[in-house]
Amino acid sequence: MKGLPRRDTSELDVSFSLLFSDPSSAANHVRIALENLLTELRIKRFNSSNGKRKYLNLHQRIDLLPTKFDHVKELFYAVKWLGNAGSHSHQELTFDDVFDAYEIISQILEEVYDDRRKKVASMAKKINKRKGPR
Template sequence: MANLFVRDLRDIAQGLPENPSEWPHIPCPTCKRAGLTLVPDSLVQEEAATSEATYSHQEWHPDWIYGGFHCILQCHKKTCDLVRVVGRTSVYLERNEDGYQTLFSPLFFMPELPLVESFGDCPRLVRQRIEAASTVLWADPSSAANRLRSAVEALMDHHGIPRRGFSNGKSYDLSLHRRIERFKTAKPDHAEAADLMLAVKWTGNAGSHGSAIRVSDVLDAVEILDRTLHYIYDTSAEEIRRKAADIIARKGMPASQFTNLPLPPF
């Protein structure tokens, strides 16, 4: 199943239109079900002083305008937290009769937007590092990519893959690449998951070495890591097979006929 959060975040990464009613679905980080909407009168935008200083330039153009904004988003569920957003503004020429439009580019969401819907039995430290990636995703995608890489390191730790190797009586550090290869050898049932983890590792490496990592690159890695966790920890398929086998064994007869316990009529 596709990661719908990633789909939403890809839309957000394109920038938020000037009209808040046209904003894409922004997932609530509290309930992870509903979408967030703008709290009335909370959107504040300010043009930067250095932007205003360019007005006197003889070649000045409206698309030189830039600044910042902040706002508050809310879920329709009153028990969910408010989300505060800070970001940049820019101006672009719309290719229709609307003329110049303001584009809002978020840099921070607090609390951070969700990346994964369900972690299941995923180790706590792995989850924490994935969530840490979300806190810096918009402002520093390279750092976010590196935090996803560290989540893979934590996953190797959880499965007992050593950080150090031994050769000729001496110990040495094992690279994450080698640890993933050892994981694949030790757990052949998870060979496909191991191959996916290599992609997350490479994205994290690129982020660490100064490559121009984009939000879209990080979201690719999130999708891959989400699928990795699904392969390793999701037991829903086994539960479905168990239920199917039970129904087949009963030949479709209601389970209440095979037990003395009363069952609800649904």
């Protein structure tokens, strides 16, 4: 995928390496990759008031996504919940849970970094305008 920063993929690499030994930690690293993605998208990490920084939690940061990402916000929340379960829950996550997180973050990354949808829409528009091949 063009333009995908190494910072986003490095946490996923760690997650993959942990999958079979510690699925909960693997899910947590997917969550960290999501946090890094938000930082890459320039979503602020904290608010400042009276000279004090108050860090925003992941849910608050997802809420700050621009409207152009409204179609994937639910995906961001789902990865957050799976990552939280890996970090804070007393319930052990299964491989299937982590694979769900992988599938969802894969779609998020595709929506954010791959302009295929725009290319296909542009192609269809040209074909429709000409009422035939481009």
